[in-house]
Amino acid sequence: MYQPEPQSMTFSTLISDIDKGIIKIPQFQRDFVWTINQSAKLIDSILKGYPIGTFILWESGEELRSIKNIGGAELPPTPIGSKAQYVLDGQQRMTSLYATLKGLLVQRETRKDNFAELYIDLEAEEDGQLVVTDIEDRNPKEVISLRDLLEGDISVLIEYPKSYHSKLTDYKNRMNTYRFSTILLRDATIDVATEVFTRLNVGGKSLTVFEIMVAKTYDASKNFDLSEKYDDLLTRLEQVEYETIPESTVLQVVSTILVKECTRQHILRLEKADFIDVWDEAVDAIERAIEYFRNYYRIPVSRLLPYNGLVVTFAYFFYHHKSKPTGYMRELLDDFFWRVSLSERYSSALETRLGQDIKRIDVILKGELPKYDLKLNVTKDLIINNGHFSVNRSFIKSILCLMAYHEPKSFSDNSVVRINNSFLKQANSKNYHHFFPKAYLQKQGEDMFYINHIVNITIVDDFLNKNIIRAKAPSEYMKDFVEQNSKLRETMKDHLIGDLNEFGVLKDDYETFFEKRAELIAEELNKWLITSKSNLVETM
Structure with a gap:
C-alpha cells in the first residue's frame, strides 16, 4: 500500500526545484489558465498567512512526457540520478507562483499576460488587498513588484522611504518563510498516480489511457513521443482515407502484439522499453492491415469499416505473417472478418472479445479453422429482419462493404463512384441513395422500416443522387439511364441488382425488388463464409 507523506517546502525551495527539473508538470495536466488577478489573490493569501491548499506530488523514476516551457522559460530535464516529482494537484497555483x-x-x-506586473501595495491596510495589478495612477514608491521584493538587493529596497522599510522586511520574510503544504506519493505505479489525479479532479475530464501512455512512454534519449508518433501515423493514414482510426485502436494493437490482451490494465502495465521497441513494427502491421482492407476487401475509406477492432486483429495477423495470405488461410481470414462484422461481435465487451479473437487469429496463423461460439446463418430473412438502415451498425456496414467490394459504378455512364470519409458520417450521406426514393415510397404508403432499409440502399455519386434521381419512380429514372449507359446491365450487377425486369424495377414493384435483392445480398455474403459445422461447437 502506498502511504502519502505530508511535507512542506519554502518558496525558494519550490522555485529552485522547478528550475533544477525536479518538480515537473506532466503533459496530461490541462493548460495554465489562471489570470494575473487570480495570481494576485494567491500571493495576497500567502502574505496574510492563509492556507492555499496542498500540492500533491508523485515522485517517480519514470520519465514522463512533461511541459518543457512556461511563458518562454525553458524547463530543464530532471538531473541524472534524481527522481522527478510530478504535480498531480496544484498545477495552476504552482505555475502561477513560478510565473x-x-x-x-x-x-x-487572444492576449499576453505579464506576470511581472504583480505589486505589493505598501499603503494597504493588513485586512485590505495587499497585492494589486493596476498601478497606473499610483506613486511608484508606494508599490513594489514581487520580483523586486524577493530578489532585489539592498540597493533596491533603500530607494523606498524609510517609513516602508519595516513593511518591506516583513513582507519579504512572510514570503520566504511561508511553508507550502505538500503530500509526496513515492514510487507508486503510473496507473495509481493517474487514478489519484483523476479522483482529485472530480469535476474534470478523466484521463484517457492514451494520455497516460503518452506520459509513460516518453523517452527523450530515444526521440520517442507517442503523441507525435500517433500524429505521424494519422498523417499517413489520411492519405489513404483511413484517418478515423482512433488512438485506442493503436494502443490495442501494440498491447495484443506484446501480451495478447488489450484491456486498460494490460495496456497500462506494458513495459516502456517493450512498447517503444515494438512501435515501428506495430505501425507497419497496422498499415499492412489497412492496405489489405483497401485492396483485397476494397473498403476504400475507414468509415465503412464495420469495427476499428478489426484493425487490431488483422494488424496482429500481419505482425506475425509478413506476406499476404493466400489459399485456405485467406479463406479463414475472410470467414473471420465477415463473421465478426455480421454478428455485431464487437458492439460490447470489445477488449475481452479482442483477447478471445487473438487466440482465433493464432489458430488461423497455423492454417486451421478456429472454433466459434456463434452459429451464423446468412439468409434472406436475416437481411430483411436486421436491415434497418443505420450507418453506425456493423451489420449495415458489412453490407455496405459488400457493395463497395463490387465497386459500384454510376448509373448514367458506368464511371467509378468515389466514396469519401466526409460523406459517410450519417445516413443521409451524399453517397447513400434509396433506389426506390423515400418520397416516392411514402406516397405509395410503404412502411418506413422497409423504406429506410439496407436492401433499398445503393452507393452513388452526389450529383446523380441530388440532381437527377431525386424523388422519381425507378421506372422513370432508369429508362433514361438505359438510353445513356450501354453497359447498364453490368453497372446494375455492381450494385447487386439483377435484370431490371426480373427485379421489378421497370414496373415499380418494390416488393419484388426488395425480396430479390435481399436474396442476392445473402447469396453474396455466404460466398465469404466457411459453413462447416465443425467450427461452431465450442466457446472461447
Whole structure:
C-alpha cells in the first residue's frame, strides 16, 4: 500500500526545484489558465498567512512526457540520478507562483499576460488587498513588484522611504518563510498516480489511457513521443482515407502484439522499453492491415469499416505473417472478418472479445479453422429482419462493404463512384441513395422500416443522387439511364441488382425488388463464409 507523506517546502525551495527539473508538470495536466488577478489573490493569501491548499506530488523514476516551457522559460530535464516529482494537484497555483516570481510573459489565445506586473501595495491596510495589478495612477514608491521584493538587493529596497522599510522586511520574510503544504506519493505505479489525479479532479475530464501512455512512454534519449508518433501515423493514414482510426485502436494493437490482451490494465502495465521497441513494427502491421482492407476487401475509406477492432486483429495477423495470405488461410481470414462484422461481435465487451479473437487469429496463423461460439446463418430473412438502415451498425456496414467490394459504378455512364470519409458520417450521406426514393415510397404508403432499409440502399455519386434521381419512380429514372449507359446491365450487377425486369424495377414493384435483392445480398455474403459445422461447437 502506498502511504502519502505530508511535507512542506519554502518558496525558494519550490522555485529552485522547478528550475533544477525536479518538480515537473506532466503533459496530461490541462493548460495554465489562471489570470494575473487570480495570481494576485494567491500571493495576497500567502502574505496574510492563509492556507492555499496542498500540492500533491508523485515522485517517480519514470520519465514522463512533461511541459518543457512556461511563458518562454525553458524547463530543464530532471538531473541524472534524481527522481522527478510530478504535480498531480496544484498545477495552476504552482505555475502561477513560478510565473510571478520569474516575471513571465504568458501567451494566451487572444492576449499576453505579464506576470511581472504583480505589486505589493505598501499603503494597504493588513485586512485590505495587499497585492494589486493596476498601478497606473499610483506613486511608484508606494508599490513594489514581487520580483523586486524577493530578489532585489539592498540597493533596491533603500530607494523606498524609510517609513516602508519595516513593511518591506516583513513582507519579504512572510514570503520566504511561508511553508507550502505538500503530500509526496513515492514510487507508486503510473496507473495509481493517474487514478489519484483523476479522483482529485472530480469535476474534470478523466484521463484517457492514451494520455497516460503518452506520459509513460516518453523517452527523450530515444526521440520517442507517442503523441507525435500517433500524429505521424494519422498523417499517413489520411492519405489513404483511413484517418478515423482512433488512438485506442493503436494502443490495442501494440498491447495484443506484446501480451495478447488489450484491456486498460494490460495496456497500462506494458513495459516502456517493450512498447517503444515494438512501435515501428506495430505501425507497419497496422498499415499492412489497412492496405489489405483497401485492396483485397476494397473498403476504400475507414468509415465503412464495420469495427476499428478489426484493425487490431488483422494488424496482429500481419505482425506475425509478413506476406499476404493466400489459399485456405485467406479463406479463414475472410470467414473471420465477415463473421465478426455480421454478428455485431464487437458492439460490447470489445477488449475481452479482442483477447478471445487473438487466440482465433493464432489458430488461423497455423492454417486451421478456429472454433466459434456463434452459429451464423446468412439468409434472406436475416437481411430483411436486421436491415434497418443505420450507418453506425456493423451489420449495415458489412453490407455496405459488400457493395463497395463490387465497386459500384454510376448509373448514367458506368464511371467509378468515389466514396469519401466526409460523406459517410450519417445516413443521409451524399453517397447513400434509396433506389426506390423515400418520397416516392411514402406516397405509395410503404412502411418506413422497409423504406429506410439496407436492401433499398445503393452507393452513388452526389450529383446523380441530388440532381437527377431525386424523388422519381425507378421506372422513370432508369429508362433514361438505359438510353445513356450501354453497359447498364453490368453497372446494375455492381450494385447487386439483377435484370431490371426480373427485379421489378421497370414496373415499380418494390416488393419484388426488395425480396430479390435481399436474396442476392445473402447469396453474396455466404460466398465469404466457411459453413462447416465443425467450427461452431465450442466457446472461447
